[in-house]
Amino acid sequence: MGKIKLPSPAQIKELQESQERYEKFFQAALFGVVIHDGKRIIFGNQEAVRLVGGKSQKEFIGKSILPFIHPESRVAVAKRILKMMVTGKTAPLFKEKFVRVNGEPFNVEVTSTPIHYQGKSAFQTIFRDINTQVKEEEELRQERQRLSGILNTQNTLVVRVDLKNKITYMNAAYKRAYGLKVGDTFWVKVHPDDAKATEEALAKLQNPPFKCALEQRSEVRGKWRWVWWEDSVIRDSQGKIIEIQGVGFDIDARKKAEEELMKAKIRAEETAAQEEALLESIGEGVVSIDVEGRIIFINKVAQRVIGKSAWEIAGQPFERLLPLVDENGQHIPKERMPLQVALEKGETVAVSSISTPYYFKPDSEAMPIALTATPVKLGKDTIGAIVVFRDVRMEKKVDRAKTEFVSLASHQLLTPLSAIKWYLELILAGDTGEVKGRLKDYLETVYKSTSRMGNLVNALLNVSRLEMGTFAVNPENTEISALADTILEDFAANISGKRLTVKKDYRPPRRLKVDPNLMHIILQNLISNAVKYTPENGEITVSLSKKGEDFLIQVSDTGLGISQEDQPEVFTKLFRGKNIQEADPEGVGLGLYIVKSMVERLGGKIWFTSTEGKGTTFFVTIPLTGMVKREGSRTLIARKENAKK
Amino acid sequence: MPKSKKTILVIEDELPLLEAIQRKLESAGFAVLTAQNTEAAMAKLQRGPKADLIWLDHYIFGKEPGLLFVAELKNDPRWSRIPIFVVSNASGPEKRQAYMSLGADKYYTKVDSKLEDICQDIEEFLAK
Numbered sequence: 001m002g003k004i005k006l007p008s009p010a011q012i013k014e015l016q017e018s019q020e021r022y023e024k025f026f027q028a029a030l031f032g033v034v035i036h037d038g039k040r041i042i043f044g045n046q047e048a049v050r051l052v053g054g055k056s057q058k059e060f061i062g063k064s065i066l067p068f069i070h071p072e073s074r075v076a077v078a079k080r081i082l083k084m085m086v087t088g089k090t091a092p093l094f095k096e097k098f099v100r101v102n103g104e105p106f107n108v109e110v111t112s113t114p115i116h117y118q119g120k121s122a123f124q125t126i127f128r129d130i131n132t133q134v135k136e137e138e139e140l141r142q143e144r145q146r147l148s149g150i151l152n153t154q155n156t157l158v159v160r161v162d163l164k165n166k167i168t169y170m171n172a173a174y175k176r177a178y179g180l181k182v183g184d185t186f187w188v189k190v191h192p193d194d195a196k197a198t199e200e201a202l203a204k205l206q207n208p209p210f211k212c213a214l215e216q217r218s219e220v221r222g223k224w225r226w227v228w229w230e231d232s233v234i235r236d237s238q239g240k241i242i243e244i245q246g247v248g249f250d251i252d253a254r255k256k257a258e259e260e261l262m263k264a265k266i267r268a269e270e271t272a273a274q275e276e277a278l279l280e281s282i283g284e285g286v287v288s289i290d291v292e293g294r295i296i297f298i299n300k301v302a303q304r305v306i307g308k309s310a311w312e313i314a315g316q317p318f319e320r321l322l323p324l325v326d327e328n329g330q331h332i333p334k335e336r337m338p339l340q341v342a343l344e345k346g347e348t349v350a351v352s353s354i355s356t357p358y359y360f361k362p363d364s365e366a367m368p369i370a371l372t373a374t375p376v377k378l379g380k381d382t383i384g385a386i387v388v389f390r391d392v393r394m395e396k397k398v399d400r401a402k403t404e405f406v407s408l409a410s411h412q413l414l415t416p417l418s419a420i421k422w423y424l425e426l427i428l429a430g431d432t433g434e435v436k437g438r439l440k441d442y443l444e445t446v447y448k449s450t451s452r453m454g455n456l457v458n459a460l461l462n463v464s465r466l467e468m469g470t471f472a473v474n475p476e477n478t479e480i481s482a483l484a485d486t487i488l489e490d491f492a493a494n495i496s497g498k499r500l501t502v503k504k505d506y507r508p509p510r511r512l513k514v515d516p517n518l519m520h521i522i523l524q525n526l527i528s529n530a531v532k533y534t535p536e537n538g539e540i541t542v543s544l545s546k547k548g549e550d551f552l553i554q555v556s557d558t559g560l561g562i563s564q565e566d567q568p569e570v571f572t573k574l575f576r577g578k579n580i581q582e583a584d585p586e587g588v589g590l591g592l593y594i595v596k597s598m599v600e601r602l603g604g605k606i607w608f609t610s611t612e613g614k615g616t617t618f619f620v621t622i623p624l625t626g627m628v629k630r631e632g633s634r635t636l637i638a639r640k641e642n643a644k645k
Numbered sequence: 646m647p648k649s650k651k652t653i654l655v656i657e658d659e660l661p662l663l664e665a666i667q668r669k670l671e672s673a674g675f676a677v678l679t680a681q682n683t684e685a686a687m688a689k690l691q692r693g694p695k696a697d698l699i700w701l702d703h704y705i706f707g708k709e710p711g712l713l714f715v716a717e718l719k720n721d722p723r724w725s726r727i728p729i730f731v732v733s734n735a736s737g738p739e740k741r742q743a744y745m746s747l748g749a750d751k752y753y754t755k756v757d758s759k760l761e762d763i764c765q766d767i768e769e770f771l772a773k
Contacts, residue, residue, distance in 0.1 A: 421756065425669075
């Protein structure tokens with residue numbers, strides 16, 4: 001854009017002589033011309049009218065100039081007019097803002113000259129629209145700022161070097177990284193391990209394709225950092241190579257992560273090797289199995305037990321190699337196979353040495369084993385299982401010895417107790433002469449204590465059997481209500497003695513496949529407690545019903561209840577509530593512990609609700625499917641109730 | 646008192662218990678034969694007098710000789726009709742079941758039973 005060529009003073013003078021010629025001269029001008037007296041417009045040419053967006057020249061005559069000057073520019077304009085009036089000199093070119101008729105501001109380049117017009121002092125203002133130019137300049141400026149912003153704020157490194165190895169350009173990131181400046185000789189310290197690769201890459205710049213890329217460690221602020229460089233050549237308009245440009249990306253974090261990953265991989269491999277050595281050295285058979293049940297890993301012990309080497313059996317189905325059979329030599333059904341359960345249900349299955357299945361050693365007799373199948377999970381998915389097993393022949397022997405010890409101990413303890421009891425009975429029956437007065441009272445107390453001791457020994461034996469897991473379960477079709485009635489009859493004397501009301505609410509199913517002996521112990525304990533701890537004229541309710549998938553037994557009483565404080569302890573071994581200790585000092589605190597252990601082993605649940613002073617309800621559920629048969633070395637003993645106290 | 650005393654053969658290895666049982670039965674009007682093991686019991690049976698009922702402990706030296714003894718008696722037509730009351734501290738229904746299935750008539754656990762009650766049961770049983 002050229003500067004405005006102002007008419008010469010001579011021309012103006014000439015024009016002044018002829019207004020018509022003057023106006024004609026300006027009428028067709030390519031810039032706006034306005035003549036005003038400092039306040040009002042006297043003349044405006046066509047271009048001036050067009051620029052401010054007016055319709056005709058006439059409408060502007062006599063109008064104030066003020067609305068056409070942008071408020072930002074008004075002070076400057078006023079000053080200039082004043083200056084022109086004082087000095088009579090032309091005001092130089094200024095950039096100002098004018099306002100169009102529609103209120104839109106626009107940028108102008110403007111100059112003013114004091115003149116005589118129609119015989120009066122006036123100002124001739126010549127202006128042109130530089131809006132487009134200003135806009136373009138602004139855009140260009142912003143673009144430049146953006147570009148340099150990008151180059152300087154990014155971590156991308158940019159450098160240009162001329163053929164004399166002098167730096168001609170670098171961005172801020174490069175400067176920060178290498179501390180060089182434009183004009184310096186290009187020099188960067190490259191890691192010795194990367195020197196050769198760097199040399200080779202740079203050689204490619206000399207010949208087609210005139211570009212290269214490489215990963216390189218260089219010293220950045222005193223430390224080696226990985227940078228990915230893409231170098232290319234810069235040519236002049238004739239195609240001559242004048243500079244080399246390098247664009248670098250900091251890949252240090254990525255490379256370090258890769259190195260860490262590699263280290264972790266090595267560590268993992270080491271750990272795996274250690275674990276394998278560990279698995280090899282332990283005394284139990286360990287087999288790792290994939291989700292299809294095939295063997296992935298098998299340790300030496302397991303190989304020895306199976307009688308085949310790892311390479312012979314890798315990939316084979318585990319359960320074909322170690323077929324499990326029960327004590328009678330019967331194959332264990334698939335749904336009860338520990339490995340199947342672990343893989344399908346994602347649950348750990350442990351088969352203890354007590355109710356142990358056996359496995360067939362292909363060429364010899366069955367050997368008892370204890371086995372644990374643990375699912376291997378990745379997130380929620382089961383991706384395989386680990387089976388750990390061991391030969392439990394020795395444990396079986398120990399277990400048998402223990403069982404024999406328990407039965408021997410019971411015999412040894414109960415025999416002298418029986419002798420004491422029976423002799424006391426003979427004495428009290430008058431076998432040694434009449435017994436009366438305090439002696440009789442005392443002997444009766446001794447007799448009762450002896451009976452109690454018998455019950456205690458039986459309870460302790462039950463506990464030891466429960467804890468050893470050796471109690472047997474022999475389910476048979478049992479009528480629970482009949483069992484409940486029998487027990488209530490056993491307590492008839494106590495019930496009538498206390499004038500207790502017994503309510504029965506027996507609902508179907510009438511029969512359940514349970515061990516009558518175990519069921520007897522459960523019901524007996526609950527009913528016994530209800531009778532014992534309910535004061536005279538109270539009420540006991542025995543309800544039998546179905547609840548969902550379970551058989552529900554409820555035994556309620558209007559008895560002493562269990563205090564809030566004692567409630568968490570109710571099922572604890574040897575625990576007795578404060579209020580019941582007073583009511584029945586002879587209790588042992590084993591009944592509910594035994595019942596709970598038993599119910600839970602049978603797949604049921606036990607809980608209660610109780611309010612002290614109002615009564616208690618015990619709830620027991622047994623799965624409707626009944627109890628599962630279990631071979632045990634011992635049977636639990638139902639307590640003998642002394643019908644008369 | 647019945648004119649002809651009924652004879653009970655008591656087999657119990659624990660002497661104090663044996664004596665107590667004997668005292669009780671005798672004072673209840675029974676004739677009592679005693680044995681501390683099954684061989685002695687068998688000898689007494691063979692020599693006579695005839696036993697009307699056998700009172701048998703489970704643990705009598707050795708492994709389950711009580712059960713074997715019952716089996717032996719029940720397989721011998723000379724003794725198979727003699728009622729057998731097992732009085733033992735071997736508690737638990739599987740023992741009870743074993744004895745009952747072999748042909749024993751009653752099963753008591755010592756520590757839970759009164760001599761008096763067993764005596765009464767014997768009297769009632771023999772009165773039938």
